[in-house]
Amino acid sequence: MSPNNDQQHLDNLLDQIRRCTICRDHLPLGPRPVIQAASSARLMIVGQAPGTKVHQTGIPWNDPSGDRLRRWLDLDRDSFYNPEHIAIMPMGLCYPGRGKSGDLPPRPECAPQWHPQVWPLLPNIGMTLLVGQYAQQRYLKGKPKTLTETVKAWRNWAPQYIPMPHPSPRNTLWLKKNPWFEEEVVPYIREYVHQHLGLESGKGR
Template structure:
């Protein structure tokens, strides 16, 4: 895809209002992408803090994710290195026990247009169950079992738990994740990105 075509696609994504009637805080698609990107991060949807700042992963979850990747902000936020295309591009609003699920319209509308336009991506981090359910077929029912079987899909897809502070207990109960999976991702990222 030519540079201008990709730029036009991003403009259309950022102007999207497909699910505006369902968003309590209004539309604000959050995306970072370039055809040159080598790593793709597909998470759930922006949280309120990210919605307000317009910067993806600009919250405690993002701090942990950058620690997992061992990347400084200037690399993480360089779209020619890392693409960030969540399952839901806008903040879905608050639910009873946290943020609402990502709106289903986004991934089905935009991912088929965006992902083929990222030809250099060699690894996609699938963060949380929404991304894993969408992209991994024949996966186990639980997130823990899916992440344990990460080698099944690596390096193309890497299923990860959400780096939210709410998952600190999960990380303590599953030390193998930071002992085995995180070093593999770091090695891949540092070999393939221009660091």
């Protein structure tokens, strides 16, 4: 398939995804699938599910977690939101609602329905950031039981997959207890970003 055909098929699929209502009855704010992709993208980010702010704006990672993620990647918002370079496809594409201790898990229908259809249309992805345990459980074979153990073993899957903690402000204590993540893993990711995405360094916001 030619690059133009890849992009045409991907655009058609993205239109279909954004009209998805398969778990509408379980979504307290209704469906609003959030996804970003182009066939030329070199980096994929697979997170958990949109929060309320992302649901309201329709912009992925448009919250304090996204601010930290962009600092980790050393990218400004314009670079981060350029689908020609970066694809963003969470495990659940819609806001799942609140539970007793935070947002509910991603809806289980979502990733099996859409991820296998999107991946063949993204032939240039060289690195996928797996943000949080739900993404890691789906994509990593031989994964340790805990998130900390999984992230510590990141070299087992690099560069294809990089397991990461969620950049939520709630994980600030984890980052303080595990300084090796920002000392070892973040520079490795940045090197890939700046070598393969054709973006200038030093633009993180």
